[in-house]
Amino acid sequence: MLSNKNLFFLIIQAQVGIGILGLPYILYNDVQQDGWMSLLVAGVLAQGILIILVALSRTSPKETFYELNHRLLGTFLGKIVNILYILYFISFSLLLMILVSDVINTWILHRTPKWAIILLLLIATTYIAKEQILTISRTFLFFSILFIGLIILLFMVYPQDNHFGRMLPMGSKDFTEIVKASPDAFVSLIGFEIILFIMPFIKNPKKSLLVLTFANLFTVLLYVFLFITCVITFSGAQFSLIQEPLLYLFRGLSFHFVERIDIIFLSFWIVPISTTLVVQLYNASLGVQNLFAIQRNKCVYLLAGILLGLCLLPVSYSIKESLSSFMIYLNIIFVFIFPALLLIIAKVRGIKA
């Protein structure tokens, strides 16, 4: 059973991943120095969704989301919805893997074929995802040491050439513009939907909302800190050009005995990125298990095989852009709108019964 500590680290590892590399760039291009407000808006949005998700899973704490679908929507409709969810998780994982292999190809291993990187990624994540959720969360706890490394590195940027004036003017953009940019920030907060699937395994379901709130708060604050650090370091002209500002931030760091912190950081930041993939694989495998009634670890192998096959298709890389803009809407539909509808159905049915 997951304790509060386990749940916290599970959620932050599910949320923080590859998004952290490009998030400041995307936000800066949307609303310039006011991006942190968009982040806060997205955080509030995420918090609202969290409340809905927790309320939904509390209607029957002993069931996972897939079982709940079956019960509320009937067998046929429930099955269709479950398949849609599995497809959503698969496409999310696919996009994630394409992005990871791209970043690694541009930054570290220039000539390694993409399939080799993806194969390595899939082997490692499958090894974790096939375990029990408790084991997964305990490994995530160990991996969280990397967050401390990230925060220390971010603080090391401050003694350098920074201008806090770049934060000004504050609030120069319209509030509507800021809100419009928030879905871009929201993508990086995705991951907490795992709560729908792990509610039956939580030791203390009553406190889960509080733990999730803290986890969400941690992630949002980390992003805001990162965004502010980037804004005060880079000038506007620089910022609109560099797609991975976090890595450039670390590239500027230099010590007596080691240079190119960006390479070391990115290499080991692969671990939090993989944890996001682990969570997606876990969610999807529960769905496959629900659909075909086979052992969950076999579902994970099956999904990994499908993902590898999809990545080997040459078309996968050309659809990267369209998939990633498409995914913003998919996220909102699958994480927000549909669970909200389901909650309404559950409440209405609950009153009827």
Added chain:
Amino acid sequence: MAESHDEFLSSDLTENLKIIDEKMKLTADLKRRKLMFHDKTLFILYLDTITDKESIELHIINPINKQESDSIEKTLGAIQFSIMTTFKDISTSLAEGNSILLTENSNIAYSITTSADENRSVEESVNEKVTMGAHDSFVESAATNISLLRKRLRTPDFKVEYHTYGPETNVQVAICYLDSKVNPNVLQSIKSRLDKIKDNDLLNSRQIQETLEDFPYSPFPQSLRTERPDRAVFNLLNGNTVIFLNHEPSALVTPISFYSFLRSPEDYNSRWFVNFFYYCLRLLAFILSVTLPAFYIAVNAYHSSILPVSTFYTLKLSVLNVPFHPFVEAIMMQIVLELLKEASVRLPSAVAQTIGTVGAIVIGSAIVQTNFISNTMVVVIAITAVSSFIIPNGEMSTSMRLMSFPLIFLAAMFGFIGIAFGLMVYTTHLVKLTSAGKAYVEAPNIIQSFFSRKNGKGQDANALE
């Protein structure tokens, strides 16, 4: 009813002797002595290779010859004996080193304990040496070993259970624990697992280890094998179970946490900051011995850009004339190191010193001069080896050194990315492991464990040994 005739003793003495001879397969070391007791003929049977002849003389033959009392029971009063009626019991009893006393016109036999325990005396531990603390170590007898524990644990709470396993070997296994501290569920699972080896011939403690471990295919040992009574007692006090196999000079401790393998009994005789320092040093040694060669290869082959210019030139000068890929270099050096280590273990100690010289001069300097392996690689592999030798437990030390090979391979293929993925899988594997149902690796809680040690509670959150 031929079977029952075969099974039970009859009143016919010569017939009985004949059947026992057959049961013992007419072995040459089965001796018999004829005696007279109140005009009755007696026979004493024993295997003279494993019995204590002095004890037979003193406790059986002398009293019988003196004919002090009417009955045999009273004559044998001073020594432990039991009464047997079947040939099967008798032959087993003979094989255990007991003497059998057969009387005329009687269908019972007396089995008298006369086994000679050829024991090594308690000596200093060879494999787990300490500079401070007790110097005794376990020997090849479960009874002596338990007496070493009892010396330290003078409490009725200390409980011993004997079980015998193996149809041919009939080896005694002793399970020791403190009744009030042990977790009954864990104890139950240990016993039921041990019962699984009933049909196999038990010979060495690796077999017990295999049945006790939840993941026998894991490279990491999940039960601690120790030669030191103080270490065993410490674990007993923490609620763990200690298992002895008769004829094995080591104790198996289960359940055990990973951190216990990084501790030496000496730590508890040291001041807390010395203790803390060595613990941290061993943690560092663990990390170094697993990752250092891989890290070096990744830097050398892929990421030399992370080095400042001056360091970069030093490194490149060192590897300039070496014709091999750093991966090949590392593998060669690791194998040479394993060869040297294995050779020095196998050779008698007088000759083993030569290996040191050969290793230092021939391998160390000559291999660098011929440009087969770079200077830096020799340094890296040497540090790796020394780090792994620091680990107080031999099994763990070897596992750690071997665990660096997959990482070396991954580093040669993918650089730092490979190391990151490898470490990810290692962490997951370690976290997944359980020892008798208890988690093998918990999140490190170092500070708490040292505070509880200072308070003298003897128990801590992680059961850090």
